[in-house]
Amino acid sequence: VDLSVSWLGLAMANPLYNASGVMCRSVAELEQVRTSAAAAVITKSCTPQPRTGNPEPRYCATALGSINSMGLPNAGYPYYLDYARSYPYAAGKPLFLSLSGMTLQENLDMLSDLAAAQLPCLPEVNLSCPNLPGKPQLGYDFQACHEALTQMARVYHGPFGVKLPPYFDPVHFARMAAVLNAFPALRFVTCINSIGNGLVIDVDRESVVIKPKDGLGGLGGSYVLPTALANVREFYRLLPGKHVVGCGGINSGREAFMHILAGATAVQIGTCLYEEGEGAFARILDELRALMAHKGYQRLDDFRGKLKTL
Numbered sequence: 001v002d003l004s005v006s007w008l009g010l011a012m013a014n015p016l017y018n019a020s021g022v023m024c025r026s027v028a029e030l031e032q033v034r035t036s037a038a039a040a041v042i043t044k045s046c047t048p049q050p051r052t053g054n055p056e057p058r059y060c061a062t063a064l065g066s067i068n069s070m071g072l073p074n075a076g077y078p079y080y081l082d083y084a085r086s087y088p089y090a091a092g093k094p095l096f097l098s099l100s101g102m103t104l105q106e107n108l109d110m111l112s113d114l115a116a117a118q119l120p121c122l123p124e125v126n127l128s129c130p131n132l133p134g135k136p137q138l139g140y141d142f143q144a145c146h147e148a149l150t151q152m153a154r155v156y157h158g159p160f161g162v163k164l165p166p167y168f169d170p171v172h173f174a175r176m177a178a179v180l181n182a183f184p185a186l187r188f189v190t191c192i193n194s195i196g197n198g199l200v201i202d203v204d205r206e207s208v209v210i211k212p213k214d215g216l217g218g219l220g221g222s223y224v225l226p227t228a229l230a231n232v233r234e235f236y237r238l239l240p241g242k243h244v245v246g247c248g249g250i251n252s253g254r255e256a257f258m259h260i261l262a263g264a265t266a267v268q269i270g271t272c273l274y275e276e277g278e279g280a281f282a283r284i285l286d287e288l289r290a291l292m293a294h295k296g297y298q299r300l301d302d303f304r305g306k307l308k309t310l
């Protein structure tokens with residue numbers, strides 16, 4: 001069984017890597033991912049300056065997934081650019097840099113600096129952080145997205161991608177696809193970011209479980225799998241020539257298989273990686289390999305995007 005993926009001029013030994021935000025804020029964490037069975041690495045979404053983020057507790061795992069309102073804690077763009085400068089690209093694991101400026105200008109500043117650095121890493125621009133109090137997320141404002149992407153494509157001419165929030169309405173899928181299809185250099189979309197502003201309640205304490213936003217936070221893990229799969233399949237159909245990276249609810253080879261069946265080129269692991277540690281990558285790969293062997297598939301292209309309808 002061959003799990004390899006080749007896309008954007010990159011060759012990955014397998015389709016798995018971390019979701020931005022998990023095991024990727026410090027160099028130590030990034031190196032944990034890079035030296036694991038993961039085939040790529042992505043950094044924590046960053047801002048030009050370091051941020052401490054929201055007050056704790058700001059993450060909580062449940063039997064069904066996770067809730068977080070981290071508040072964009074990160075070491076600052078220069079820290080991740082420095083990592084990207086010394087990153088061992090020749091070892092064959094691509095590096096993605098997640099950018100999440102608090103303003104469009106911050107994204108433009110980081111992108112133009114990254115362009116000047118002429119490094120092999122690829123930007124994944126985060127249009128979807130749901131946890132910045134008072135900040136409506138860009139991903140739900142289609143006009144603002146179009147304007148932002150127009151300016152980003154002016155300062156950054158290489159291939160780039162965006163991290164999208166979940167959409168829940170066919171009209172929204174169509175409108176966002178129309179925006180994204182206007183940008184040829186936008187080569188991939190990562191679907192999905194957490195389902196924003198859920199509320200987890202602890203019955204024993206009769207309390208919320210995270211401090212920020214009176215308990216509201218982005219949902220991840222099994223809670224979001226069907227929504228993640230829907231977004232992957234819809235954008236796989238609506239964005240001809242672009243790649244979709246699947247993210248959301250992958251706990252085993254089965255969910256990884258589902259995301260790829262729905263059209264994903266590669267897949268990111270978030271909550272499961274946070275809870276299990278980097279051993280999750282090898283486990284999920286073994287499970288995916290066994291599932292493919294059982295079904296008689298030799299490579300990912302044998303079933304990618306071939307989800308049947310009734």
Ligand SMILES: O=C(O)c1[nH]c(=O)[nH]c(=O)c1I
Nearest residue numbers: 069070071072129131194218
């Ligand atoms: O709160 C966060 O740091 C965070 N949390 C998420 O669930 N998604 C995001 O894109 C971000 I930037």
